[in-house]
Amino acid sequence: MSIRLEHVNYIYKDNSDDVHQALKDVNLEIRPGEFIGIVGHTGSGKSTLIQHLNGLLRPSSGKVLYDEKDIFEEGYPLRQLRGKVGVCFQYPEYQLFEQNILEDVCFGPMNFGKTKEEAMTLAKGALASVGMSEDLFLKSPFELSGGQKRRVAIAGILAMEPEYFVLDEPTAGLDPIGRDQILNLLRKLHEEKNMTIILVSHSMEDVAEYVDRMIVMNHGEVLFDDDKRKVFQHEKELNEIGLSVPFYCSLMKDLNAHGFPVKTDVLTVEEAKEAIMEVIRKKRNNA
């Protein structure tokens, strides 16, 4: 069981007929239960990559395999695949269109052949899991706040019960509380429902805090694909391609450079606190 990309190249022509290669020989495997972060600056191929995962884009060469079956082979049920690999694009709230949020969330499951009744049950469950209370179910999507709309759009995909959930910058433009709500929801889906999450993000801090494995894209190629801690050790290479390491990670290096002997394998504020306290406690005990 997995989604596997084998030697995937994607080449396209722009309006002025110039040829661009958006993906270059991409090889990777996404296994069930993983929590993956995909990072890279604008134009690095992240969005092109995720559109291959559910067959929205067809590789110019190479293969996309779902459970070892080539999804572009003739007769492959691509439509079903799109129910199993849910993709949430940037600013998904622009795609809300129904009269009320319950109807909107029903749209996906009904499109995949569920009866109205089944769809309602799924939609209610999905809305509850994103933290929307029942008294909002009959509201128009346009009466909601930005963060609420975003969560309704996410519920629309969850209601299809995908096995893999791909999200392109799901926290863009939200305030800190809205952002934390979405990221904690993803963590919960991963931990409690064992859902596979693939998160495209610009925020190294969010990636450091939430994902396990990190894929770094640069000029259409996979530059790194490893445990996040290992990837963040490549500070120099990340800086060179316009990315950074999390604040607390580079802070630890600064501290060392200034004679404060703290360990540098640190990603979050909690880890930074522990690492610094260790040094200070040692000092206190020696004093």
Next chain:
Amino acid sequence: MSKGGFSEKKMAILDVKNLIHKYIAYEDSQDESQEIKEEIKAIDDISFHVEKGEFIAILGRNGSGKSSLAKHINGLLMPTEGAVYVKGMDTKDYRNLLNIRQSAGIVFQNPDNQIVGTIVEEDVAFGPENMGVPSEDIWKRITRALEGVGMSAYKEASPNHLSGGQKQRIAIAGIMAMEPECIVLDEPTAMLDPQGRRHVLTLVKELNQEKKITILMVTHHMQEVLLADRIIVMDHGKIVMDGTPKEIFSRVEELKKLGLEVPYATELAYELRKEGVPLSEDITTREELVEELCQFV
């Protein structure tokens, strides 16, 4: 507004007096004959002055009234009660509006919604053209504005082909071509990637320091807030804090209660203080934190 020797520096470019903004929300209920009306106070009695050359960050949760406030500054929204004066001009008097909009330009979050021209220089020319600036002057202004935002090379490009950060810089150039004294930016980097964000912020800081343009910037990003020399925190339509970054960020717990964050260095210093490490309460930058911590070894 004072006159005389110190007038230039001390002149209030913006004066907000007991500003209230209400709007009515219509709610469709199941029974079509009934419409429940709800009066919402987006801005609830706020007053503050801004002096020429200040760089102010406006902070607050979504729905705290920040954007509504920004739209009052150049008369896109009108006060329900109270008043907003830009260089002494009341925004409620429509005869002032043209002057006000030349003095205070506004840049919005979504770069795609603010580009009107089909090529970059045309877009930048839109403002000064509307102001009736003679055409030879318009060309000079376009050149200056595009140089100012580092986009001269793209003057004949189609805005469609630019990145979000580049579009946002074009939007700022369009404002600069009107030569305003004040620029209001409503979450200008929210839709940009880290590189686009850095470019826009560097530009905004330059406009403030070199061209002495007064800046009011609405943002959620704590690292961006640190560029400002004054922070106004809003909550439920009211100003709940107003001070320097150091004053504001030494109030970590209050900010957290308001659903806001603090800069990374401040957050770590706060956590370490809770463990009994005697660090200053006003640490906001990496350098300050490194310096203080190094005293313990």
